[in-house]
């Protein structure tokens with residue numbers, strides 16, 4: 125997503141898509157793209173859950189892995205197309221070789237987060253694209269570089 129928006133704002137010439145021959149819907153990698161606001165809310169929910177457990181058990185020893193995700197896979201090409209549909213911005217891209225270490229498809233089950241934390245992702249890929257573009261177009265060089 126950051127590379128897509130940097131191409132759209134003109135900081136990068138084009139997006140390099142790593143591989144288009146994966147066994148996925150369109151050959152590009154599938155990931156569980158999540159809105160940063162949902163992800164932040166999931167972390168707050170996890171901290172609240174941890175505090176409850178400490179209150180109940182009078183102990184904070186141990187760990188519990190909980191996936192935070194939407195539960196839905198989106199391909200890189202689907203993300204590029206969604207971004208263009210929502211923002212109207214062209215995102216030139218080229219297919220290049222697969223990136224070492226990448227797998228074809230990876231998305232979370234969010235069932236445990238819902239059951240334990242009462243949390244689920246509320247925002248869509250479309251909202252992610254709109255919010256990313258709003259930020260990128262208003263801050264083409266980020267927050268810290270003038």
Ligand SMILES: O=c1ccn([C@@H]2O[C@H](COP(=O)(O)OP(=O)(O)O[C@H]3O[C@H](CO)[C@H](O)[C@H](O)[C@H]3O)[C@@H](O)[C@H]2O)c(=O)[nH]1
Pocket residue numbers: 125127139140141142143152153154155200223226230
């Ligand atoms: O310029 C780019 C950047 C990414 N991608 C593709 O976009 C997808 C997402 O790539 P990211 O690097 O954003 O995320 P990954 O899920 O592949 O990997 C990241 O998240 C992982 C955990 O989910 C690990 O933390 C890993 O080290 C980190 O790079 C992948 O299919 C990747 O090949 C491109 O095609 N072009």
